[in-house]
Amino acid sequence: MLVEFGDTKVICTASVEETVPSFLKGKGQGWVTAEYGMLPRSTGTRMRREAAAGKQSGRTQEIQRLIGRSLRAVVDLVKLGERQITIDCDVIQADGGTRTASITGAWVALADAVDSLIAQGKLAENPIREAVAAVSVGIVGEEPVLDLDYIEDSGCETDMNVVMTASGRFIEVQGTAEGVPFTREEMDMLLDLAGKGIAQLVELQSAARR
């Protein structure tokens, strides 16, 4: 599926394998993992192709681990059975918010893949407990802002990524101040704003289901 937030476009696809990584062999549970990539020209200036560089950047690894962790937090891995679902998130065009768009879209791809497994009779019960989505919030000037286009990836802003479930629980909170450190009051405002953003995304996810 193609996820679009403003000018950011991410292709999210799910691949199901009827096997699990070796560390889970024979444990009676499944696994959900993710890989992330950006096309070299997805950004305004061409960035180096990671396959040509011979390795994934630390940022890429961090993002793909975050996506995988976020999805696993809402999946009952025992109910999934001994299979692995890999979600690939590939950024075709980047205009901020690629990691939050990836998580939000990855959940839809995962939910569709699980529906197929149920339709094929491979799964008796849905292992997904609830939806998960992600937003970036930040402080511009003195105002808290929910805005995927400008906050992430600008490198020098205060920036907080929040991964939340449909029921309003936190899976991941990553707030970073490369510039001026932020206060507890600012933090509270950011968390409130994130909660509102997540609620909107969960509605969009519902609408996007196949």
Added chain:
Amino acid sequence: MLVEFGDTKVICTASVEETVPSFLKGKGQGWVTAEYGMLPRSTGTRMRREAAAGKQSGRTQEIQRLIGRSLRAVVDLVKLGERQITIDCDVIQADGGTRTASITGAWVALADAVDSLIAQGKLAENPIREAVAAVSVGIVGEEPVLDLDYIEDSGCETDMNVVMTASGRFIEVQGTAEGVPFTREEMDMLLDLAGKGIAQLVELQSAARR
């Protein structure tokens, strides 16, 4: 730009840098090069992400060298001036013919980039001599076939990639028989058929120009 041949979809983009690789510094000429990649799920079965594997496969390197060579054959590198144009060809969906689709689309991206340089007053004269396109032809049963969907990448067929200019000259002919070696008569039929296919593609390229 997005190139589609049947179910094969390739994103071709051009990036211009006002510098040349070190081996060309001070030689008064430019360079045209290409990079190629496939999304892991572009094929029916998920393939391993090259960035995760830590290197580009030999096949990837071979294809990107072929694309670059094909484009340079129709460009006057001195007229291009001391700048480099990099064409990225990223396969979003693969159903055969990815290398020929990439070359055909890469030329359009290159031509558009050159038009922009002219419009910006950076180039006085168009360095592109003529169009270049590529087709795959092969032998199925005893019949020569021009068919992007089934021939390439099936691994066990006789298969010939032909890169030709709009004026009907050859830039590259790569014919391989993994199965039964082919005769001179078969070769002549394949070359005739390739010429017809190229003529059609050159018209499609014209239509696709921005």
Added chain:
Amino acid sequence: MLVEFGDTKVICTASVEETVPSFLKGKGQGWVTAEYGMLPRSTGTRMRREAAAGKQSGRTQEIQRLIGRSLRAVVDLVKLGERQITIDCDVIQADGGTRTASITGAWVALADAVDSLIAQGKLAENPIREAVAAVSVGIVGEEPVLDLDYIEDSGCETDMNVVMTASGRFIEVQGTAEGVPFTREEMDMLLDLAGKGIAQLVELQSAARR
């Protein structure tokens, strides 16, 4: 210097180079960065030596970026001048809390190095604005806990790393729920507890200055 928190022991050293990374050349400012490592037998079970494996794990890269970012947030890089300070944090013995111990100790090593530069007349003014320290907090059962020994690195607990300045501002908040997602109330309790822990560490840092 050797930092000890419970049974966790980390050697933190600062190295000053009178040059900056190339991306900062001629910009009139300095840089602070960090590298992190663990001896193979620092943990109960011997882990693989990263130099032998041929690369740093994603976890190692993530931690060293976090240490660097935390230190830069309290340093005026322009006042530091065109020089780079590299802090090496090497874990000799690990019993949880290695990343927070590293940040807390790294600040002391940095502050001592800056004192030397001032003593040598190389710096007129102290570029460090205030102290920075880090704690891990988590939820065990239903209780918020401030406990370096048990929380971090156990892999299956809710766990929040908080990097704060002496004046109580946040530089980094990383909260992750691999298990059950946590509520807003739990988050607030964790942040309160983290603030108390940081205040104690800042006193210990003062005492440890050379």
Added chain:
Amino acid sequence: MLVEFGDTKVICTASVEETVPSFLKGKGQGWVTAEYGMLPRSTGTRMRREAAAGKQSGRTQEIQRLIGRSLRAVVDLVKLGERQITIDCDVIQADGGTRTASITGAWVALADAVDSLIAQGKLAENPIREAVAAVSVGIVGEEPVLDLDYIEDSGCETDMNVVMTASGRFIEVQGTAEGVPFTREEMDMLLDLAGKGIAQLVELQSAARR
């Protein structure tokens, strides 16, 4: 065995293993593959040792795949049985034509290895259908030329590698024009000339059999 064409010298050796690569396990067939290398001082100017560089160049990989493919095209892999023959082609001195000399010599090494297997009673029937050899042809000025010494590896000439069987069938045709693209008439002349060259090489191969 040592193959010499003009001043080009290549050592071709065959190694037989009584096992097959994992992708062929239990399929009741064998495999033939090749590896290629050049001594650093085989060329006039010392080139970098690939083992020191830490990887094989794209050119090396392309050549070794071509050699393997050419040999497999004349071998009945089922008759070969579940074993692998690896042909190493190492260039001791290079004066053009290293890839065609390698293919031509590799076939002799392969044929000798198969003879040994038959002599040892490990093979009942010869799995090699016919000989295979390779030539480079090109256009110098306006003349087609069959000349191993000057054509290949000069980098800026029109150049065609042709791999053919003793019975005159094509296994591989790779024609490249980095300079002026070539016409169909030129192509026909080149293919005629290649056929004559191959016939001579097949006689030399016979004479060189152990």
Added chain:
Amino acid sequence: MLVEFGDTKVICTASVEETVPSFLKGKGQGWVTAEYGMLPRSTGTRMRREAAAGKQSGRTQEIQRLIGRSLRAVVDLVKLGERQITIDCDVIQADGGTRTASITGAWVALADAVDSLIAQGKLAENPIREAVAAVSVGIVGEEPVLDLDYIEDSGCETDMNVVMTASGRFIEVQGTAEGVPFTREEMDMLLDLAGKGIAQLVELQSAARR
């Protein structure tokens, strides 16, 4: 255990695994191996972290092979049984003599580990035949010198590493003259001196046993 020779400090630890490397599987014997590393700031000037460089230097590999070989020379690997003991030698502070300090300390770590195995009833008989230690000797001016602090690692001196057993037999002699080659008389003096140094170290090892 922490080994100190002058200002050189090395942490030596033993890890026991109840398995052997694959080349020894089912041969009824064990294995002893070693890994070596230096903290980046163990030397006066910070050296590059090998894990960050992505590989171990040749020097590191040479030293760890030497340590392993020295230990195996005094161990009855059959009596050790099918288990592997890995000794990690990590240099915390380097002031010359790191390789000889490592060997000398590694033996103590090994002997302690074997004692534990005996205490746990896993070994009936001690597989260590005798102690092993190592010294560096060299020629400064015209005088033979036994001095760990100045000789090794200075790069331009005549330098000889001698690994000997408690009973005065040689396991390894590595003498190198980067400067003026040395005579047979000088060699004899160096070997005499080494023997005296080893005798002292064997006493210190006894004292250091746990």
Added chain:
Amino acid sequence: MLVEFGDTKVICTASVEETVPSFLKGKGQGWVTAEYGMLPRSTGTRMRREAAAGKQSGRTQEIQRLIGRSLRAVVDLVKLGERQITIDCDVIQADGGTRTASITGAWVALADAVDSLIAQGKLAENPIREAVAAVSVGIVGEEPVLDLDYIEDSGCETDMNVVMTASGRFIEVQGTAEGVPFTREEMDMLLDLAGKGIAQLVELQSAARR
């Protein structure tokens, strides 16, 4: 040049560059270095190609450093001027003694290269002080043996490599006992025997000069 000792065959070539490695820039002296490689089928059983493995083994690195060090010990690097001579030693066929054959042959290649520089008027004075050669000696049963064919590379023998100058001085002594450690008396016998072997090789080197 091709060096043969028994069935061991090594190609030794010298390449002269009119530049020095960066660590010697502007120091008014030259450099001599060596690289070493083995063809995959130089041994009885095919070994893995290092370029395909993606790195040189520790053994390869150790040998090439030893060759370079041995040659530099007899060269006045200041007289050589600001140029580098690289000696490539490539083993075509290995039957023991490859490292000693390489050193012995490398010196001849170096001496020939220096002669050419003198003949071309690039060097006024010969920077080579004297010849250098290498032998392996060992103990078989209780007898000291000078025998290139059986000693080296067998892996389980006492084995000593000795690099000596024509005037009988030592550059390198590497004696290793993987089996039973050896006594001082045995060592003295081995050194005597090595001296005799070196004297013979120096005569052969003279005879082999171009």
